[in-house]
Every structure is written in C-alpha cells, then in structure tokens.
Amino acid sequence: MSQQNKNYYEVLGVTATASIEQMRAAYRDKVRIIHPDSAVVASPTASLQMAEVVRAWSTLSDPTLRRAYDEQFLDVQSEVDEFFQPTPIVRGNFPKGLIGWILAIGIAGVLVLNVLSDPIAPAKPDGLLQSGSCVVIDANKLAVEVGCEDDHYGVVRQLIGFDMTCPSDTEAIRDRQGMGQACVVPSQ
Secondary structure, three states: OOOOOOOHHHHHOOOOOOOHHHHHHHHHHHHHHHOOOOOOOOOOOHHHHHHHHHHHHHHHOOHHHHHHHHHHHHOOHHHHHHHHOOOOOOOOOOOHHHHHHHHHHHHHHHHHHHHHOOOOOOOOOOOOOOOOOEEEEOOOOEEEEEOOOOOOOEEEEEEEOOOOOOOOOOEEEEEOOOOOEEEEEEOO
16 A cells, blocks of 8 residues: 555544544554654654654544545545534524414404304204204104204203113103103203
C-alpha cells in the first residue's frame, strides 16, 4: 500500500466510527511508541511511521478533512457525520391560526345548514315496540304502536318477557307481535 492509499484509521488503530476523543488518545499512544526521540529502540523507519501518524491525525482531527477523506476512500460518511454534525432538533410551529379558521368555517357551515334545512318530521311508527313508543290497546287487548302526535293510551317504558313483572307504576300489556309484555305508563 502506498503512502497515499494507507487507511488513516488503521494507522491510528481506531475504527471509522471512532470519536475525536478516541482518535486523540490513539494518536498520543502511537506517538509515545514510535517517536524517534522517545523510542526505546531506535527504528530506521520511525521517522516515516511518525510522519504517517501525524498525517493521519491531522486529516482525521479536522471534521471537514475527515469527511472528504471518508467520501474519497471509505464511503462511510453517514456513520461519521453523526459525530460531527448531529441533526438539529427543530421544533415545529403549531398552526393555531389555521385550526381556528377551520373551526370557525365548520361552525358557520353547521349553522347555515341548520337554518336552511327543513325541520325533522317525527318518525312514523314501524310497528315494533321499544322504549318510548306510544301505544293504543286494540280489541284483543294487545299493544299497538301509534304516532305520539295521535291520541294514545300510554308510552312504553320497557319491554319484558312473559315470565317477568312490570314495575308497580306501569301496566303490563301484551305485545301484538307476541314478543313479550310492554310495561306502559298510562297517559293522563
């Protein structure tokens, strides 16, 4: 491997995701070991090794140079960028004005539709007794549903089975369809 193609991370003995503090510690350790003046045994290549370590440190310690080095030689920019340029946290603005306008338009729309619409006609009797149904008693003494705007005997409070009893303030009348008894509150 030529001098230009040496992996600077390997020269320092760190990984490509190492932090600046980790690289600084590795650089200092390498310098203590290979520096020509402090080495226990002088090596004929100590000066060249020292130059490689200094070149690696000067490149990797500068965020701009490190990014350029990684893009050119390693293709690991995304892992290294998180140490140098963390994604800023941007607080979003809540669209209070927009929400207010949408709410105002919605309320205005409901009011306009209420004014323009026809009144709701009372529901026609469907023949099925339920709580709140107005009833009359036919010739067979069975409860038959009628419209509450018509004359009626009373209003159904609840429907119960044949084997049950209605509350004392209601009158038990058999359902015309044979489904049980209607507890009717008589009209005054």
